[in-house]
Amino acid sequence: MEIVFRSPANPKILIYVVTLLNVCFGSFNFYIDTNEVQRLLGLNAELFYVRNGVINEQASNFILSVPYKHNVFYFTWESLEEKPLNYKVKVDSPEQVVLEKPVLNISATGLMPKGSQMFSVDIPCSGKQSGQSDILVSVTITLPSNNITNINIHRRKTCIETDVKANNILSDSESVNPGPAKMFYFAISCAVGFLFFFLVFLTSFYIRRKKFKKVSDNNIDQSQSTFLHSSRNPTAISSYGSFRRAPSYSLLEDRPKDIQERISDLTIQRCRVCLKSVLLEGTFGRVYQGTYTKDNGSVESVLIKTVTDHASQIQISLLLQEGMSMYSINHKNILSILGVSFEENTAPFLLYPFRDFKNLKIFLQKCKLCSEGVAHTLTTQEIVDMALQITGAMLYLHKRHLLHKDLAARNCVVDEKLKIQITDNALSRDLFPADYHCLGDNENRPIKWLAIESLISKTFSPQSDVWSFGVLLWELTSLAQQPYVEIDPFEMAAYLKDGYRLTQPINCPDELFAVIAYCWAMNPEDRPTFLQLKVCLSEFYSQLTQYV
Known part of the structure; x- marks a missing residue:
């Protein structure tokens, strides 16, 4: 019996809806626990490959994309049989330039534990070049009836050239499980450092106050x-x-x-x-x-x-x-x-x-079927090309330490050759009133395009622009449908906290939607950068052009 994990599906459906189940001839669990799912996907749930001897066929369509800073994958397993179950674990990574040699923290062969235990696969980036590499974790379980179950789990690891520097500072395993001694000394250092900076602040505040009072008196008298x-x-x-x-x-x-x-x-x-x-x-x-x-x-x-x-x-x-x-x-x-x-x-x-361009949102809406026919039929290749143009523009803005804060199709223009330009959001609240809502704070905001932290605490960062870019990609693939149209604006924060996201549009490839969903990680640090998005989209665009 073999389980092969191929293309990604909607993570929300994957975790919460288990369908098309087959029963294997032995009882054991093999899954990713809640902490690992939260770390990789930002969702509070467990992802089961085999549960109580029942195989989750839905998981076979899921390739989990892993951020560049996560070098360790964790799996949990346990045997529910009285007799021991033999296992074999093998990790293959065909791209050795991007990744280092994978390392297991358990032996390659042995007996599956009867109690719930976790094992890990360490696959650090080499730091030699940026790119993505597919990783195959093969687990072979021998059941009491001598039936063999093969579980093949695919991961897609993103790496950048600076990873090797980051790994020298702090490894992934240390960031997940720091020792108590290190935590104690770290707390002491933080306390001392805080006290020092507090004293410096009080001193500088006292000096500045005296100077400010003197200068202010002179300025008021002279009226300069x-x-x-x-x-x-x-x-x-x-x-x-x-x-x-x-x-x-x-x-x-x-x-x-x-x-x-x-x-x-x-x-x-x-x-x-x-x-x-x-x-x-x-x-x-x-x-x-x-x-x-x-x-x-x-x-x-x-x-x-x-x-x-x-x-x-x-x-x-x-x-x-x-x-x-x-x-x-x-x-x-x-x-x-x-x-x-x-x-x-x-x-x-x-x-x-x-340059004779049109508003991107209005252009996308006209691409839908109408009584006169179709204004323009967008291909996946054209959509990815437009997305790449936007990533290039956002990379430029972030290098200049500028945030957009309102990235959406309504704030882009497109010409006849499908060349995209990002615009400011001047007049957008008036021209597209359905896209903005007031939550009682007397401020119209693009509620359904905002990242969770921007929605709750009005915190903006390059990572919040990445979230909005994910919604913009969803607009491109759905031809400018309204996101979360059935959700009340006042319920958006709770809706996102519960792990719900936009569903995969019709005709949107799984590989592209995996990139879109990656932008909506709950933790801002787990979202990709625009540089990583450009690498992923460029690779996908190259694959599309090979078939044209």
Whole structure:
């Protein structure tokens, strides 16, 4: 009897729904316990390959992708028979360049334990090059009736070149099971270090307070600060000011000093901008197609974001703030702002280069079947190619220490050649109101695109962008269906905590959905980086092109 584990299926269905069961002629358990499933998949469940002598056929369709930092796999087994069961364990890894030689912590042959015990397979990355390698763990069990059961378990390990450095610092096994002595000394070191930094903080706070008080008194007397001049009116502090004062609004908190220089560099005379047709329109926001006349007299097609006359000052400032998030970005897959136009008593214009592209979400929705037929039939190869373009853009943003925080199909554009560009999220709340919800905090957020930590504690990181990228991939494969359409926004946090995720779209390959589900790990550290996603998607794209 043989169990062969091939392509991945939906992890949620795999763990919670056991179907198509066959009974083997012997009683034993072979499974992954709750801690290991939580570590690899972020789910609170057990994954059984054989349970009480019953084989889980559903598990035969699952290849478990393993993050690069996890070098050890753990399995739990136990014999339920009175007579001992003989076993043989073998680990094969065909790609020796990416991985080191695998090591078992048990003998290759022996007797299966009668009590529940765990054994491990250590497969560290070599650190020589980045890539993925398939690992086969073969377990042969000899039953009392002399029947032989072969269990072949596949893992797909991701490695990067820096792994060898990480392994020298801390091995996977040490991070899972640290010794009590190390934990004691580590706690003592943390306590001493905290006390030291606390004393330094108190000292520096006292010194700074004295200096700040002295400088503040001098500044108030001399009235030299332009910000102090504007703060004499208490209402001016809490308001956003007029259109003319908008450039003084600090859009990037880490570099407020040169924000006026940035706006001045982007300022374009209104007489050079010509509005032509409305591309998108919301309650207070509009997106136009237009032209911009350069200094040399040449005319360039532009995309123009603006607001209507009845828009509030807060909405205008939000337009400027979100529009400036892509300032000074130069990447072929990022639509960065071209200029800003201000004029008295009119709404500001945000100008972007225009190459006859469409909003990606609207484009995907038009790819669905309709009475007129299909606007465009997307192939898996085209979808993966678009995903690779987005990963390249996100890699560029993260290298510049910038987070998108609202990565979705609505914030991307696509041209006729399926070239993708990521945009800022200016006006997205108004143009796509169904994608944003308020949870009682007076802030519209893309609830169903947010990572679990961003949803609960408003914490954003490169890992939270990876989660949103997973939802964006799901949009690509489902032709822009609404994610979690049946879930109330107020229940999303509890829904995700319980381990539920989006289901696999129709016609989405198992290999691609495995990458998508990998982005939704509960622990942010267990999610892949965009570099790893690029490696996985590139390999899958190469496999697709071999059959074209």
